[in-house]
Amino acid sequence: MALDKQQITVLGGGIGGLAAATALAQRGAQVTVLEQADAITEVGAGLQIGPNGFAVIRALGVGEALAQCSVRGQGMCLLNGTTAAPVFQLDFQRFAADQHYYFVHRADLVNVLAHTAQQAGVEIMLSQQVADVTLQGDTTQIQMAKGEVLTPDIVIGADGLHSKLRVALNGDRPPFFTKQVAWRTVIPATGDEPAVAKVYMGAGRHLVVYPLRGGTMLNIVAVQERDEWAAEGWNFQDDPANLQRVFADFGSEVQALLARVQTVYLWGLFRHPVAAKWHSGRSAILGDAAHPTLPFMAQGAVMALEDAWVLADSLEKADAIETGLRNYQTRRHTRASKVIDAASKNARNYHLPAGPMRLAAHAALKLGSTVAPSLALKKFDWIYGHDVTQS
Numbered sequence: 001m002a003l004d005k006q007q008i009t010v011l012g013g014g015i016g017g018l019a020a021a022t023a024l025a026q027r028g029a030q031v032t033v034l035e036q037a038d039a040i041t042e043v044g045a046g047l048q049i050g051p052n053g054f055a056v057i058r059a060l061g062v063g064e065a066l067a068q069c070s071v072r073g074q075g076m077c078l079l080n081g082t083t084a085a086p087v088f089q090l091d092f093q094r095f096a097a098d099q100h101y102y103f104v105h106r107a108d109l110v111n112v113l114a115h116t117a118q119q120a121g122v123e124i125m126l127s128q129q130v131a132d133v134t135l136q137g138d139t140t141q142i143q144m145a146k147g148e149v150l151t152p153d154i155v156i157g158a159d160g161l162h163s164k165l166r167v168a169l170n171g172d173r174p175p176f177f178t179k180q181v182a183w184r185t186v187i188p189a190t191g192d193e194p195a196v197a198k199v200y201m202g203a204g205r206h207l208v209v210y211p212l213r214g215g216t217m218l219n220i221v222a223v224q225e226r227d228e229w230a231a232e233g234w235n236f237q238d239d240p241a242n243l244q245r246v247f248a249d250f251g252s253e254v255q256a257l258l259a260r261v262q263t264v265y266l267w268g269l270f271r272h273p274v275a276a277k278w279h280s281g282r283s284a285i286l287g288d289a290a291h292p293t294l295p296f297m298a299q300g301a302v303m304a305l306e307d308a309w310v311l312a313d314s315l316e317k318a319d320a321i322e323t324g325l326r327n328y329q330t331r332r333h334t335r336a337s338k339v340i341d342a343a344s345k346n347a348r349n350y351h352l353p354a355g356p357m358r359l360a361a362h363a364a365l366k367l368g369s370t371v372a373p374s375l376a377l378k379k380f381d382w383i384y385g386h387d388v389t390q391s
């Protein structure tokens with residue numbers, strides 16, 4: 001079905017919303033994005049975009065722009081948090097030539113996507129907060145916070161964790177606190193850091209660090225298992241001393257990083273179920289609105305990018321909007337659920353307590369990545385080797 005002249009409203013101008021808007025506009029649709037923020041902006045934090053996400057970025061025509069504002073990742077390394085001894089390594093240089101892995105500042109990715117969306121004819125409307133969404137038969141009614149009521153023909157909900165359209169489709173199912181919190185911060189780099197994501201592991205904790213913006217800054221995400229609740233959201237500041245105290249027994253590499261932290265945000269990790277229903281009539285959800293994930297596979301934004309591409313492709317190939325949206329969920333539900341399960345299990349692997357179990361697990365990991373580095377990478381082929389733009 002040609003998308004020419006189809007009018008599509010996308011709720012949310014984050015990574016998923018802007019990618020979907022671009023993919024739809026590039027197929028001829030007339031797309032409007034309603035974003036609640038008063039500027040297209042993002043929190044100051046990093047993202048890892050694996051080759052499966054980069055495949056979508058490249059197909060949208062933004063590959064070169066992304067490459068220019070990010071750091072091309074050379075590998076990933078799990079380390080003992082106390083001694084900094086390597087436990088497991090993935091060598092990204094063993095990827096196929098067209099498989100690129102990037103470390104990017106979120107704001108840079110959002111800016112690149114917003115620019116491309118506008119070039120494709122997308123209208124991005126700011127300060128447009130959606131207060132509520134109701135589904136009445138095939139009509140989607142959007143109540144704006146400023147009072148206006150909209151009934152767009154086709155609605156895509158890319159409105160993130162607290163999606164109004166997900167609630168309209170599935171009811172309100174509250175998430176549960178995973179008893180894990182994450183601090184995030186960016187610090188200036190010294191310039192000597194390798195283009196590698198390092199994961200320092202300890203009992204009930206891990207800390208991830210990788211370079212951003214041509215290696216001028218470092219992104220840090222530090223996770224702790226704990227009973228004490230923390231709010232779910234990006235903008236809750238914490239005292240850097242709390243982060244430093246929790247990782248005080250980690251080795252000198254980590255201490256040197258944490259000593260440079262001036263501002264830090266704390267965020268409670270909640271587990272949301274994957275939504276059972278992603279579409280109804282002429283509306284659908286994507287990205288975190290459909291399937292929020294824990295960050296332990298660095299695939300949340302990447303899944304939103306894959307969704308965006310498959311949504312546009314499914315609509316283009318179907319003979320009716322409703323069929324296209326149904327096909328979109330069929331093509332995406334199993335894969336997104338599998339990646340999210342893998343992310344949930346990863347925290348356990350990173351957080352093993354000291355003792356024989358950890359010694360055995362780390363020894364096996366070390367052996368695997370030293371003796372057969374290509375095989376170690378191959379284990380992740382189902383994630384990184386998946387190219388939705390070729391299906």
Ligand SMILES: Cc1cc2nc3c(=O)[nH]c(=O)nc-3n(C[C@H](O)[C@H](O)[C@H](O)COP(=O)(O)OP(=O)(O)OC[C@H]3O[C@@H](n4cnc5c(N)ncnc54)[C@H](O)[C@@H]3O)c2cc1C
Nearest residue numbers: 012014015016036048130159160287288298299300301302
């Ligand atoms: C610490 C951390 C590290 C992460 N690291 C990675 C990583 O390395 N790689 C990776 O792939 N993923 C990572 N993720 C996950 C990733 O950030 C999310 O999965 C991704 O941002 C989801 O994109 P989205 O577009 O679906 O939602 P969002 O990015 O949340 O965008 C939603 C947009 O909708 C807007 N919006 C929300 N509600 C409304 C409303 N009512 N009205 C109008 N607009 C609205 C918001 O303002 C926002 O612009 C990480 C997450 C965290 C927390």
